[in-house]
Amino acid sequence: xxxxxxxxxxxxxxxxxxxxxxxxxxxxxxxxxxxxxxxxxxxxxxxxxxxxxxxxxxxxxxxxxxxxxxxxxxxxxxxxxxxxxxxxxxxxxxxxxxxxxxxxxxxxxxxxxx
Amino acid sequence: xxxxxxxxxxxxxxxxxxxxxxxxxxxxxxxxxxxxxxxxxxxxxxxxxxxxxxxxxxxxxxxxxxxxxxxxxxxxxxxxxxxxxxxxxxxxxxxxxxxxxxxxxxxxxxxxxx
Numbered sequence: 001x002x003x004x005x006x007x008x009x010x011x012x013x014x015x016x017x018x019x020x021x022x023x024x025x026x027x028x029x030x031x032x033x034x035x036x037x038x039x040x041x042x043x044x045x046x047x048x049x050x051x052x053x054x055x056x057x058x059x060x061x062x063x064x065x066x067x068x069x070x071x072x073x074x075x076x077x078x079x080x081x082x083x084x085x086x087x088x089x090x091x092x093x094x095x096x097x098x099x100x101x102x103x104x105x106x107x108x109x110x111x112x113x114x
Numbered sequence: 115x116x117x118x119x120x121x122x123x124x125x126x127x128x129x130x131x132x133x134x135x136x137x138x139x140x141x142x143x144x145x146x147x148x149x150x151x152x153x154x155x156x157x158x159x160x161x162x163x164x165x166x167x168x169x170x171x172x173x174x175x176x177x178x179x180x181x182x183x184x185x186x187x188x189x190x191x192x193x194x195x196x197x198x199x200x201x202x203x204x205x206x207x208x209x210x211x212x213x214x215x216x217x218x219x220x221x222x223x224x225x226x227x228x
Contacts, residue, residue, distance in 0.1 A: 004157070031213050031214055033213075033215075035218075040123065040220050040221075041220055042118075042120075042203055042218035042219050042220040042221050043158070043203065043218040044218070045215060045216075045217075048213050048215065049213075050212070050213045056212070056213065058215070090157055090158070092157075094213075094214045096214065101146050101148070101163075101207040101214040101215075101216060102148065102160045102163065103160075103214065103216060104160075105150075105157030105158045105159070106157050107155070107156055107157050108155070108156070108157055
């Protein structure tokens with residue numbers, strides 16, 4: 001099992017460009033999440049999904065959109081990238097009732113917006 | 115306002131000694147607490163968790179202590195090994211939180227010197 005995978009690993013954008021980050025999981029998890037990690041800020045939740053076809057806002061949703069058309073995939077979109085969106089993005093997945101609400105993370109995507 | 119705080123951004127310890135990482139929280143609805151470990155260029159990985167009905171949970175060299183009255187938890191690593199050098203994140207969740215959402219602290223970078 002690959003677990004949680006993220007595509008791409010690195011990306012450089014110019015201000016105003018758009019892009020989509022892809023997350024895939026092969027653990028049949030119901031829940032999926034997108035976080036961003038910035039120095040000293042820990043991981044902050046952008047959007048999450050509790051099932052196929054559903055999405056909800058997290059702590060820092062502005063400037064991002066998401067879609068969960070298939071259970072195994074969770075897409076994060078930036079319609080018009082800004083330098084403030086320079087960050088490392090992590091996708092995670094989970095299953096209802098997992099002990100301690102454990103989440104499984106992907107390896108991350110490092111995004112730079114110039 | 116950060117609901118989960120790790121006030122020490124970094125910690126340096128000699129190999130074989132104890133590492134103590136601290137975490138404070140403000141939301142009294144939190145009842146599950148987790149520690150994640152993160153190496154550079156990798157996603158966070160689950161380390162250990164504790165439910166609010168306990169005050170201690172031990173797993174090998176790792177022990178988490180919870181003081182609910184003080185809204186404080188700590189992670190003890192004994193003995194510390196060079197491979198423990200990483201960033202450690204504290205996270206918290208409410209029972210049956212929608213989508214198993216986690217709130218993370220800012221992280222503590224641990225350096226174990228040989």
